[in-house]
Amino acid sequence: MASCQDCNAKVATHAQPMIICDRCWASRFSTQFMEGEYIPFRDIHKARLKGLNLWRKEGESIGDWGDRCKAFSKQNQHRRLFK
Numbered sequence: 001m002a003s004c005q006d007c008n009a010k011v012a013t014h015a016q017p018m019i020i021c022d023r024c025w026a027s028r029f030s031t032q033f034m035e036g037e038y039i040p041f042r043d044i045h046k047a048r049l050k051g052l053n054l055w056r057k058e059g060e061s062i063g064d065w066g067d068r069c070k071a072f073s074k075q076n077q078h079r080r081l082f083k
């Protein structure tokens with residue numbers, strides 16, 4: 001398996017337009033068209049998580065962050081699109 005040509009740390013999962021991993025592909029190419037402009041998806045996602053107080057807090061472990069997100073998800077089942 002080829003390594004990502006951008007980060008050289010992860011396995012590449014995209015072959016076109018370049019050999020690249022999912023995270024790097026999203027950083028380069030994934031956008032949402034909103035109010036007349038293309039906004040990077042990852043910026044929108046980060047802003048959304050911050051608005052829900054679900055962005056990772058300073059000093060918070062990945063595990064604790066994940067647990068907090070899971071707890072939020074379980075408390076908000078009514079917001080799911082698919083059940």
Ligand SMILES: [Zn+2]
Pocket residue numbers: 004005006007008009010020021022023024025
């Ligand atoms: Zn990468």
